[in-house]
Amino acid sequence: MLTPLQKRFRYHFRGNRQTNVISKPEWYLAQVLMWIGNHTEFLDEKIQPILDKVGSSVNARLEFSRGLVMLVLEKLAADIPCLLYDDNLFCHLVDEVLLFERELHSVHSYPGTFANCMHILSEETCFQRWLTVERKFALQKMDSMLSSEAAWISQYKDITDVDEMKVPDCAETFMTLILVITDRYKNLPTVSRKLQFLELQKDLIDDFRIRLTQVMKEETRASLGFRYCAILNAVNYISTALADWADNVFFLQLQQAALEVFAENNTLSKLQLGQLASMESSVFDDMINLLERLKHDMLTRQVDHVFREVKDVAKLYRKERWLSLPSQSEQAVMSLSSSACPFLLTLRDRLLQLEQQLCFSLFKIFWQMLVEKLDMYIYQEIILANHFNEGGAAQLQFDMTRNLFPLFSHYCKRPENYFKHVKEACIVLNLNIGSALLLQNVLQSDSGQPSATAALNEIGIYKLAQQDVEILLNLRTTWPNTGK
Numbered sequence: 001m002l003t004p005l006q007k008r009f010r011y012h013f014r015g016n017r018q019t020n021v022i023s024k025p026e027w028y029l030a031q032v033l034m035w036i037g038n039h040t041e042f043l044d045e046k047i048q049p050i051l052d053k054v055g056s057s058v059n060a061r062l063e064f065s066r067g068l069v070m071l072v073l074e075k076l077a078a079d080i081p082c083l084l085y086d087d088n089l090f091c092h093l094v095d096e097v098l099l100f101e102r103e104l105h106s107v108h109s110y111p112g113t114f115a116n117c118m119h120i121l122s123e124e125t126c127f128q129r130w131l132t133v134e135r136k137f138a139l140q141k142m143d144s145m146l147s148s149e150a151a152w153i154s155q156y157k158d159i160t161d162v163d164e165m166k167v168p169d170c171a172e173t174f175m176t177l178i179l180v181i182t183d184r185y186k187n188l189p190t191v192s193r194k195l196q197f198l199e200l201q202k203d204l205i206d207d208f209r210i211r212l213t214q215v216m217k218e219e220t221r222a223s224l225g226f227r228y229c230a231i232l233n234a235v236n237y238i239s240t241a242l243a244d245w246a247d248n249v250f251f252l253q254l255q256q257a258a259l260e261v262f263a264e265n266n267t268l269s270k271l272q273l274g275q276l277a278s279m280e281s282s283v284f285d286d287m288i289n290l291l292e293r294l295k296h297d298m299l300t301r302q303v304d305h306v307f308r309e310v311k312d313v314a315k316l317y318r319k320e321r322w323l324s325l326p327s328q329s330e331q332a333v334m335s336l337s338s339s340a341c342p343f344l345l346t347l348r349d350r351l352l353q354l355e356q357q358l359c360f361s362l363f364k365i366f367w368q369m370l371v372e373k374l375d376m377y378i379y380q381e382i383i384l385a386n387h388f389n390e391g392g393a394a395q396l397q398f399d400m401t402r403n404l405f406p407l408f409s410h411y412c413k414r415p416e417n418y419f420k421h422v423k424e425a426c427i428v429l430n431l432n433i434g435s436a437l438l439l440q441n442v443l444q445s446d447s448g449q450p451s452a453t454a455a456l457n458e459i460g461i462y463k464l465a466q467q468d469v470e471i472l473l474n475l476r477t478t479w480p481n482t483g484k
Helices: 002-012 025-053 060-083 087-106 117-121 124-147 169-185 191-218 226-245 249-265 270-277 285-313 338-357 360-383 390-408 420-429 433-445 450-458 466-474
Strands: none
Touching (some): 002 060, 025 060, 060 087, 060 117, 087 124, 117 124, 124 191, 169 191, 169 226, 191 226, 191 249, 226 285, 226 338, 226 360, 285 338, 338 360, 360 420, 390 420, 420 466, 450 466
8 A cells, every 4th residue: 555655755756856846845744644644544444444353453544654754754864964054944844844743643643652753853963953943043033023113012901801911022922932942842752852952942031031131221211111111021921931831741841851861960969959859940940030130120220210209309208397296186187298299199100100011910019119118218217317296296197197008008908017117106106195104114114024015016016126116205205294
């Protein structure tokens, strides 16, 4: 059955025939797939029962397929040396061979243990050329995706539920490229070849990270701008995707294989080997760590920028006359300090801007980092730097609890828990005189004792140290005249 087909194959795809075109490997690959498909029913229904009847273990369809695949291997072995140094022809051949292999295994159930085209592509000269061409075309695609006009725009920007990550187009295209490379090499017959491709992927990821860093450096003057935020979203997306891939079975198998190679070559410390073996670390850990560091640096720059802006407009609020403000009983209604308006408006505007431009997980890190700085700034530069009468303490508490904290209530249930220093300082400054005197006596007589800690906890003080509370009590100007 094979002989006439072998003759036809060699007639059409050798020598000077018009069908033997080196740039059209799809012609002979499609022909072989068609022959396999056309003969499947006949082989399964007519030939296989005869073989089964005599007790043969031969699978007619697979043996027939194997015979035709051998023709393809012969043809590839003859053609590859002729197009090895023409990048476009070679790349086209590899693409067609991979498509052929996929159909052969998925549609025609050709076993991976039989001779196949991946063995030819794995031969040293051919494989090194494949790696080189793969790298070259990947770098070209990276150039074009970063220079595209839509590079930093999310293609899902108008579909809220799909656009949670706010991924710019270039990052999504890049990760698709890396995923496609995985798909191309995952059926290679040997682990060592797969590991070489994994190294290529890691090099490309690092290259893309460096390119993102370069673009980011051009944007540092506008660290709250659209492009800077898009770069940050891209870094976060790639890092998250790599962390997800680390749990993929294919990459876990490669990790195990890499472990064996490292153990043989003594290229890693016992600690690193232990981490790899226990699956504490992954094959992408180095990449993820670098991306996370870049993400942290970029977020820090944004937080510092917003913090500087808020500090600049909070100067008037710092100089508020906390010593001589009217008490609550002297005011019909408590209202926000006019000097607090500029800094609260600036803060609100920046939070809204970055909430729109950063993905949810990044924005959450951003506002929590910012709150930490604001908490310490208000505590150290406004509260500890002033003295407060009863009206001043009440006004500060109103500004904080009714105006500053609610700015963050959209992002968490209890924003006051992120402003622990400010919240607890307001409690101490607003204690009624009797409670304040009692607390002062307890702190002075039982300093460092559990009873002092219990007294603080009773009024809601957990963060501030005893010495801090004593300093705050001394900032109160309304004490009864005890003759001291």
